[in-house]
Amino acid sequence: MGIYDKVEYDNRQPLPPVSNADVTAWPRKQGMPMRSKQLTIDAELDRLQCATFCYFLHETNPANGLVIDKTEANWPASIAAIGLALASYPVGVERGFIARSLAVERVLTTLRFFWNSPQGPEPDATGYRGFYYHFLDMQTGRRVWQCELSTIDTAFLLAGALTAGIYFDANTADEQEIRTLADALYQRADWQWAQNQGATVTHGWKPETGFLTYRWEGYDEALILYILGLGSPTHPLPESSYEAWASTYQWDSYGDYEYLYAGSLFTHQLSHIWIDFRDIRDAFMRDKGIDYFENSRRATYIQRQYAINNPFKFKGYDQCCWGITASDGPGPSTVKVNGIQRRFFDYLARGVPYGPDDGTIAPWAVVASLPFAPEIVLPAINYCIHQVKLTALNPYGFKATFNPTFPEKRGHPYGWVSPWHYGLNQGPIVLMIENYRSGLVWQLMRSCPYVADGLRRAGFTGGWL
Structure with missing residues (x-):
């Protein structure tokens, strides 16, 4: 029996916090199995949080601060993972x-790299107009794979830099330089240019073909992008850009829940890593009578209910086995399973309730909902640790995904398990566990004037604002 199995939950109230005095020390040795079932909730979270944080300790190039996107050989860095690492160092x-002192050294190395790296229209630069390419070579820091200059991933990078700039507040030369560089990097981003003369913000730009066709429209993870863009003192988005974005929202329902729809669970989580949306509302949410935090709580419950309903009869789905999001997968392939032709995908933005869905579960996405609905998230974490054993012998906590339906040749009792860890998965685990436990990142970003200005320009009122 796992540590959460005897707890009765009230689905309206969070669990009471457990004193840090109850945290059991453990040897933080890479590769150590996590086997104890007798730890307190807080101690279990501490173990998972620390193991996950070790990704940033061991998968970062110490010469430039770049963080590998995925633990596959010769893989590039991801600027989103770097932003998550920068936010995780204070935790x-x-x-x-x-x-x-070591965290200061790492943060400073990272920020210096981005400030001094090549900015220009050349196809092998690191960035342009204050934005950065989605994937960078781990050694040189130059663009790889002819990827896009990514507006959303730059937003995550800058949010991480601002977090570090607020936290490292000591009156020392190194910490003062962190604050200066974080501020300068944020102010360099030309958000107006990224609109490409349109009402909303584009997904990005390529030197070969110009701006991408797609724009940030419809509710998704771009909430943080618009807030940061609106708050810029140098190249701010106009308030009309946020209005244009919100005009594309889709209000929907599933079962007993009405909510602002976004399919993949991560879209309801990533902006919340940095901004505490409890009791603050824009015009859309004032009209609906809820806030974005409550919306994410409903989206989390919808995920669980969808798994219970299990419309496509995938193996394993139940009240403790859910978490459908953008993730790695066992495909691409089409396989007949128990007489049913099943199509399986590789990395894809899976979603609820409209799909795509191929039976793949991402435990990191469950953990990232911890602040919204601990009463259903904690049993699911327990299931992944003690039943599926997704942390056993893994150096960085949870592997990315598993799929009980996919026929696994090695005979794993819970089907296919991804061999990889991803930086984009690791960061939300570290940061959302911390927001649940202490609210640290939320507290830091409340004091960021750019975030507060961006929220106000977007029409947010109430609560801590």
């Missing part, structure tokens, strides 16, 4: 996972 310091 690591507070939890004792890393010394403050």
Whole structure:
């Protein structure tokens, strides 16, 4: 029996916090199995959080601060993973996972790299107009794969830089430089250029073909992008851009829940890593009588209900086995399973309730909903640790995904398990566990004037604003 199995949950109230005095120390040795079933909730979260944080300790190039996107050989860095790492270092310091001096060194190395790296229209640059290419070579920091200059991934990078700039507030030369560089990087981004003369913001730009056709429209993870763009003191988005974005929202329902629809679970989570949306509302949410935090709580419950309903009869789906999001998968392939022709995907933005869905579960997406609905998330975490054993012998906590329906030749009792860890998965685990436990990142970003200005320009009122 796992540590959460005896707890009765009230689905309206979060669990009471467990004192840090109850946290059991454990040897933070790479590759150590997580086997104890007798730990307190807080201790279990501490173990998972620390193991996950170790990804940033071991999968970062110390010469430039770049973080590998995926633990596959010769894989490039992801600027989103770097932003998540920058936001995670304050958590690591507070939890004792890393010394403050070492965290300062790593953050400063990263920010110096991005400030000094080539900015220009050349196809092998690192960035342009204050934005950065989605994937960068781990050694040179130059663009790879002819990828796009990514507006959303730059937003995550800048949000991480601002987090570090607020946290490292000591009156030392290194910490002062962190603050200066974080501010300068944020102010360099030309958000108006990224609109390409349109009402909303484009997904990005390529030197070979110009701006991408797609724009940030419809509710999704771009909430943080618009807030940061609106708050810029140098190249701000006009308030009309947020209005244009919100005009494309889709209000929907599933079962007993009405909510602002976005299919993949991560779209309801990533902006919430940095911004505490409890009791603050824009015009859309004031009209609906809820806030974005409540909306994410409903989206989390919808995920679980969808798994219970299991419309496509995938193996394993139930009240403790859910989490359908953008993730790795066992495909691409089409396989007959128990007489049913099943199509399986590789990396894809899976979603609920309209799909795509191929039976793949992402435990990181469950953990990232912890602040919204701990009463249903904690049992699911327990299931992934103790039943599926997704942390056993893994150096960085949860592997990316598993799929009980896919016929696994090696005979794993829970089907196919991804061999990889992804930086984009690791960061939300570290940061949302911390927001649940202490609210650290939310508290830091409340004091960021750019975020507060962006929220106000977007029409948010109430609560801590």
